[in-house]
Amino acid sequence: MISFSTDGFKLLVRTRGGVAAMLVAAVLCAFFTYVDLEPEITPDFFFASDSEIYHTNKRVTDVFPSQQQILLNISAERGLDDKGYIGKIDDLTQSLLGLDGITEVQSVTRGPSSLKTARENPLWRRILIGNNEESSFIIAFVDTNDFSALVYDVEDLAAAAEEPSWFKVRISGLPYVVEQIRRNLTADMKSFTLGAIGLSAIVLLLVFRSLAVVAGALIACISAAMLTLAVQSIMGISIGVLTANLGTIIFVLTLTHVIFLVSNWVQSEKDNTEERLAATVRHTFKASFWAGITTLLGFVSLIFVEAKPLNELGIGGTIGAAAALLCAYLIFPAFLGLSKVKPSNASKRLASLLPRRGLGVKIIVGAALLGAIVIGGTGFMRLNTDPSLLAYFDEDTPLHKGLYYVDENGGSNPLLLVVRRKAAQKLDNEESYKALWQLQKALDSHEAVGSVISLPVIMAEGDSHWLGGLLPWDWLLDILSKPEFGSVAKSFVTPDRTHALFMLRMREGERERTRLEIMEDIQKIPSGHDFELTITGGTYYLQGELASAVASSMTVGVIMLLIIFGCVAYGVSRNLRVTAALVVCAGVISAIVLGTLGVFGIPVDIISSPAINICLGLIVDDMIHLTVTARRYVEAGKGSSMTERAVWRAALDSQSWPAVISTLAIMIGFSVFALSDFPPSRRFGLEIAYGAGLAVFLALVVFPFLAQGRVRK
Numbered sequence: 001m002i003s004f005s006t007d008g009f010k011l012l013v014r015t016r017g018g019v020a021a022m023l024v025a026a027v028l029c030a031f032f033t034y035v036d037l038e039p040e041i042t043p044d045f046f047f048a049s050d051s052e053i054y055h056t057n058k059r060v061t062d063v064f065p066s067q068q069q070i071l072l073n074i075s076a077e078r079g080l081d082d083k084g085y086i087g088k089i090d091d092l093t094q095s096l097l098g099l100d101g102i103t104e105v106q107s108v109t110r111g112p113s114s115l116k117t118a119r120e121n122p123l124w125r126r127i128l129i130g131n132n133e134e135s136s137f138i139i140a141f142v143d144t145n146d147f148s149a150l151v152y153d154v155e156d157l158a159a160a161a162e163e164p165s166w167f168k169v170r171i172s173g174l175p176y177v178v179e180q181i182r183r184n185l186t187a188d189m190k191s192f193t194l195g196a197i198g199l200s201a202i203v204l205l206l207v208f209r210s211l212a213v214v215a216g217a218l219i220a221c222i223s224a225a226m227l228t229l230a231v232q233s234i235m236g237i238s239i240g241v242l243t244a245n246l247g248t249i250i251f252v253l254t255l256t257h258v259i260f261l262v263s264n265w266v267q268s269e270k271d272n273t274e275e276r277l278a279a280t281v282r283h284t285f286k287a288s289f290w291a292g293i294t295t296l297l298g299f300v301s302l303i304f305v306e307a308k309p310l311n312e313l314g315i316g317g318t319i320g321a322a323a324a325l326l327c328a329y330l331i332f333p334a335f336l337g338l339s340k341v342k343p344s345n346a347s348k349r350l351a352s353l354l355p356r357r358g359l360g361v362k363i364i365v366g367a368a369l370l371g372a373i374v375i376g377g378t379g380f381m382r383l384n385t386d387p388s389l390l391a392y393f394d395e396d397t398p399l400h401k402g403l404y405y406v407d408e409n410g411g412s413n414p415l416l417l418v419v420r421r422k423a424a425q426k427l428d429n430e431e432s433y434k435a436l437w438q439l440q441k442a443l444d445s446h447e448a449v450g451s452v453i454s455l456p457v458i459m460a461e462g463d464s465h466w467l468g469g470l471l472p473w474d475w476l477l478d479i480l481s482k483p484e485f486g487s488v489a490k491s492f493v494t495p496d497r498t499h500a501l502f503m504l505r506m507r508e509g510e511r512e513r514t515r516l517e518i519m520e521d522i523q524k525i526p527s528g529h530d531f532e533l534t535i536t537g538g539t540y541y542l543q544g545e546l547a548s549a550v551a552s553s554m555t556v557g558v559i560m561l562l563i564i565f566g567c568v569a570y571g572v573s574r575n576l577r578v579t580a581a582l583v584v585c586a587g588v589i590s591a592i593v594l595g596t597l598g599v600f601g602i603p604v605d606i607i608s609s610p611a612i613n614i615c616l617g618l619i620v621d622d623m624i625h626l627t628v629t630a631r632r633y634v635e636a637g638k639g640s641s642m643t644e645r646a647v648w649r650a651a652l653d654s655q656s657w658p659a660v661i662s663t664l665a666i667m668i669g670f671s672v673f674a675l676s677d678f679p680p681s682r683r684f685g686l687e688i689a690y691g692a693g694l695a696v697f698l699a700l701v702v703f704p705f706l707a708q709g710r711v712r713k
Helices: 006-016 016-034 052-063 081-097 115-120 122-128 147-161 173-209 210-232 244-266 273-303 308-330 333-335 345-352 359-380 396-407 431-446 455-463 473-480 514-524 538-572 574-600 611-635 644-675 680-706
Strands: 068-075 102-106 135-142 169-172 413-421 450-456 499-504 533-538
Touching: 016 052, 016 210, 016 308, 016 431, 016 499, 052 413, 052 499, 052 533, 052 538, 068 081, 068 147, 068 173, 081 102, 081 135, 115 122, 115 533, 115 644, 122 135, 122 450, 135 147, 135 333, 147 169, 147 173, 169 173, 169 308, 169 396, 169 680, 173 210, 173 644, 173 680, 210 244, 210 308, 210 333, 210 359, 244 333, 244 611, 244 644, 273 308, 273 333, 273 450, 273 611, 308 333, 308 538, 359 574, 359 680, 413 431, 413 514, 413 538, 431 450, 431 499, 455 538, 499 514, 514 533, 514 538, 538 574, 538 611, 574 611, 574 680, 611 644, 611 680
Parallel strands: none
Antiparallel strands: 068 135, 068 169, 102 135, 413 499, 413 533, 450 499
């Protein structure tokens, strides 16, 4: 068992002012020197560069070089033949060509020789003409990582060209979607993170009625968040799709330590300020240390997940768990020693409403266990961890409607398939050409596929020229591989002419199955047409694997956390019954929270998925504080004259109200995300608020009931 030296805490208390000032100054210096608060989100954020999935996708892009695309769909209310429509398409096409970061633009006025060619040619019709000729596409090929500036320019051009009554422009493509996610995360990080901090401060002020406590809590919590982001930046990890909310998460982790410090300070019986503070810090740190260990190990488990966002959150969270403990105990005590806390009686009365004994507790315990079985069992199998890209935006917004329209007219998410003939024949002859066409048609007919671009479609474009019809297939391929023809063939066939690429634009709207399930269907198609699939890639593939990694981390991860929590619980209590009670309660909240998401069909996207880890951390924190306090009564010699129930009742009397207050602050703070325009942020905040409410109830009612065993010295 780890020993916590009394002398060390006394030294910390004596030097608390200087230590706090130096740490805050160092954190501010590091933060403003190294941290860039603009999230960096690019289409390759899915997996770490050392993962097998990343390398599989890279094998495709290395052999078949391609560029990201921004898709502009323009409605043709007057028909495609309207001269005004064609003129505006040409103007917009030429304007897009002049933008930095765009290398090529294709439309009905650039690429095909005429609108008639675009209608009749297999290639151009697939990529440029919308369903029933109600619209046409402009495809801009992107060669830059600065999506933000480029998307703003494209939006400006589209807005200037648009005539709402007959020339409506809808934008899609992965660079555009990624930029919209980045903007929403940036806005939420600035607005709602500040809102969460502000509301938490109001709760603290109303409960403790001490400006010193509120100021100290804010400085300690914000310092912990800033320190985490600074260390992360120094390590070369920029703010990403998950770590955008990391500052708020660390603020919450630090706040729980702070509130328990204040509670134990209020309940201390010592008169001397320094002795009282030293005793408070020493007692609270013991529980905070073990709670911090459980949180830290929970984040460590994410470091080994292949998905890059989860990997980065694991690293950042591990840093943050240590920073939360450091700042709570090196910064906040300097303010606590200056405070005159007068806790509101309402806060204690709120905690006293929790049932402690009798039939009511038994009913609640039974209901919690039954709810975990029914809700968890029903909902967990229906959990949607692979939502559509469209689920990241509200259905009633123009953005969602535009993305959906583009998706329905030819698909929006690329899936890349590399195939070869089963007998390894070359693909530059008429026999292979016909076989490729059959495969093209088979892939094109799949319900999840919007459109398919491949070698036979490219060859058909070349063959449509009068000279192309006279040339052998291998000669025609040679011509289409030359720079003067854009080296277009090189993007769809290898130099040895044995492997070909099929580029599928997949539909995201109204998808009811996971991407991996759909890909499993599609990957079987080549074998029925004398081809074998050699590599699968593209962002559709990466997102499918990412969703699988999220699902795996939420199942395997929760199981690992329960094991870790059990080990820590036994280390703290040295009691198997207490350990079992803690694991059961953590398992119950996991089942109820995740089951609820499944029952109500709430998507578990990559941004909201860490909410369950935070809920587990909250419930374990409360239970560890209770257990450590119960052991304190026993170790102080009071346990000899107290029954088992009395020991836990005494622990509840001192620890339940800070647990309730910290939970209330967290619930109110995270509920502000419900006002976000970004659905993943809303889900993230509300899931934490829901889970936190369940967590405190389980920790203060169910856990003590199940843990009614003697806490040994």
